[in-house]
Amino acid sequence: MLKIYIKNHLKMMFRKKxxxxxxxxFPLLLIGTLSSVFGGLMxxxxxxxxxxxxxxxxxxxxxxxxxxxxxxxxxxxKIEKVxxxxxxxQLHDQSIVAFIEISEDGYTIYKTxxxxxELAVIETLCYSYFWQFQYxxxxxxxxDINLExxxxxxxxxxxxxxxxxxxxxxxFTWFGFMALTSILSSERKYRILDRIKVTAVPNWTIYLxxxxxxxxxxxxEMTIAIILSYLLFGVHWGNLIISLGIVLLSINAAxxxxxxxxxxxxxxxxxxxxxxxxxxxxxxxxxxxxMYMFAPFNESIKSLSPIYHTNRALVELSTSGSSxxxxxxxSILILIFIVCSVITMLKMHRKEGxx
Amino acid sequence: MKQQTIVKIDGLSKKYGKQFAVDQLxxxxxxxxxxxxxxxxxxxxxxxxxxxCSIVKPTFGTIEIFGLDSKTKMKEIKNQIGYxxxxxxxYEDLKAWENVELFxxxxxxxxxxxxxxxxxxxxxxxxxxxxxxxxxxxxxGMKRRLNIACAIGHNPKLLIFDEPTVGIDPQSRNYILNKxxxxxxxxxxVIYTSHYMEEIEAICTRIAIMDEGRIIAIGTKQExxxxxxxxxxxxxxxxxxxxxxxxxxLRDQQ
Numbered sequence: 330m331l332k333i334y335i336k337n338h339l340k341m342m343f344r345k346k347x348x349x350x351x352x353x354x355f356p357l358l359l360i361g362t363l364s365s366v367f368g369g370l371m372x373x374x375x376x377x378x379x380x381x382x383x384x385x386x387x388x389x390x391x392x393x394x395x396x397x398x399x400x401x402x403x404x405x406x407k408i409e410k411v412x413x414x415x416x417x418x419q420l421h422d423q424s425i426v427a428f429i430e431i432s433e434d435g436y437t438i439y440k441t442x443x444x445x446x447e448l449a450v451i452e453t454l455c456y457s458y459f460w461q462f463q464y465x466x467x468x469x470x471x472x473d474i475n476l477e478x479x480x481x482x483x484x485x486x487x488x489x490x491x492x493x494x495x496x497x498x499x500x501f502t503w504f505g506f507m508a509l510t511s512i513l514s515s516e517r518k519y520r521i522l523d524r525i526k527v528t529a530v531p532n533w534t535i536y537l538x539x540x541x542x543x544x545x546x547x548x549x550e551m552t553i554a555i556i557l558s559y560l561l562f563g564v565h566w567g568n569l570i571i572s573l574g575i576v577l578l579s580i581n582a583a584x585x586x587x588x589x590x591x592x593x594x595x596x597x598x599x600x601x602x603x604x605x606x607x608x609x610x611x612x613x614x615x616x617x618x619x620m621y622m623f624a625p626f627n628e629s630i631k632s633l634s635p636i637y638h639t640n641r642a643l644v645e646l647s648t649s650g651s652s653x654x655x656x657x658x659x660s661i662l663i664l665i666f667i668v669c670s671v672i673t674m675l676k677m678h679r680k681e682g683x684x
Numbered sequence: 685m686k687q688q689t690i691v692k693i694d695g696l697s698k699k700y701g702k703q704f705a706v707d708q709l710x711x712x713x714x715x716x717x718x719x720x721x722x723x724x725x726x727x728x729x730x731x732x733x734x735x736x737c738s739i740v741k742p743t744f745g746t747i748e749i750f751g752l753d754s755k756t757k758m759k760e761i762k763n764q765i766g767y768x769x770x771x772x773x774x775y776e777d778l779k780a781w782e783n784v785e786l787f788x789x790x791x792x793x794x795x796x797x798x799x800x801x802x803x804x805x806x807x808x809x810x811x812x813x814x815x816x817x818x819x820x821x822x823x824x825g826m827k828r829r830l831n832i833a834c835a836i837g838h839n840p841k842l843l844i845f846d847e848p849t850v851g852i853d854p855q856s857r858n859y860i861l862n863k864x865x866x867x868x869x870x871x872x873x874v875i876y877t878s879h880y881m882e883e884i885e886a887i888c889t890r891i892a893i894m895d896e897g898r899i900i901a902i903g904t905k906q907e908x909x910x911x912x913x914x915x916x917x918x919x920x921x922x923x924x925x926x927x928x929x930x931x932x933x934l935r936d937q938q
Contacts, residue, residue, distance in 0.1 A: 330789050330790060330792055330794075333785060333786060333789035333798075334786065334789065334790070337775070337778060337782055337785070337786045340777075340778065340782065341775060341777045341778060344777050345777075511777065512775075515775055515776060515777070519771045519772055519773050519774065520769060520771040520773055521773045521774070521775065523734075523737075523739050523769055523771075523773065524767055524769055524773040524787065524834070524835075525790060526737075526738070526739050527737045527738070527739065527762060527765060527767040528762055528763075528787075528790040528791055529758075529759045529762040529763055529791070529792075530790050
């Protein structure tokens, strides 16, 4: 029963070709427009200039220079040993932008006022490295020192194309409900649900018969958009399997949310308006138009938007290969799906309801 | 042979706010009947039909269908009911056969039985040749026929028609009425509402006239005529009986 119900809903959704075309084209248009408008600005803000750092070690210290140098070279910063006596001259000549003097008591950074962004990165790298170094010296013998070299997020920010290429797809997952509107509209206009309620079909079947095909259609639309964004703009998605999984979860949560909204709205138009406004607000605070790192909201407000968590997880997966937002993103999307589904089912059960 | 009671309604009421849409309604519909429900606008016909179909929950009273209590055995009851609503409850973006497939499958008809049901339903309403046409391209009469096809695929024992001939030409209406009689002759009990007196008169074996949520008269056409007519006027039409019983004032303006 459910299979045939889903199959026929899928057919109806596929027959609304203009909705499918628009759902593929709109994100591509936004990716193209926003990445070209903000591309110059973002690249100027983000790209690190090629700089060289000098360092010296006091002779009586046994220090793992190879791992220390790797931390910098892995983050695209040149590093070379410099005689401590020459540091001032070299800083003055700008052949090095900073000089790190390593001693028994720790380290000292000598720097110029130029290259503030690069210097901030160098300071962060030093802090991270020596924190780990000190920890391992305390806990293990000198021979067992095995420092973990970490790629820092600060040095691998996305390009405008990658950023907008990812977040516009996320944004449009919240508008996948468009495929549902023609079915919902027919059901309300011709009171088809009255006929369905005369059958013994349980409410959860009616619910799933909409949720599943709408999710499938939107996932197909977004996958096509992802492929085209890669071919047209060269958008990088990092781990494609995990990223597609998160996109699918986002679509699922968005569909459950929209079905809940439509259950409470007597008029389809009202439901569509609510969905557009809520999608826009979530996208606005979640970084769909202005990069989330430059958005004028504090972290607690941004965290309210599921789009923000999804954006951060996917952008960081693309740039760094991992993200601490992955867990929160997945948890929030699953929570939205469960809560909205339960509310919708209760509403359908309570009030001779409609979806 | 004693006819089995298919629908037994006892003290049925539905209250919206302070207003009773249906008030203490009791009736029995026997197996094999075409039972007509007549009444002016707002008489409570649709509410009664909706309660029988379990679209609307009664405020008081009981409904037994096939001897089963509708409150506790609705699932079993529903599988044996076919409902043809007044609205054209079909998906316009589906082809004729797809509409029949969807609505018949909702009654758990599967596999080859489902294919057979689609073919026989479309053939029954004369739409076999149009099976691959989208419903949106159908005329009003064809949509009405498709509306019926979607309700008969699972061979229901009780068929409920809520004004199934609204807005169609006389040929289509005649075709549909013949088909309803045919369905009845094949063993289904039919409940039928319409504003067209001649339809009720032509096909119904028993008629109930409702007004203000109550049944004010029930019986065969002849019994209704005898109920209201004088000895000198035995040739009254059903419409005349109806107007005598319910009055001539406009109900929409009350």
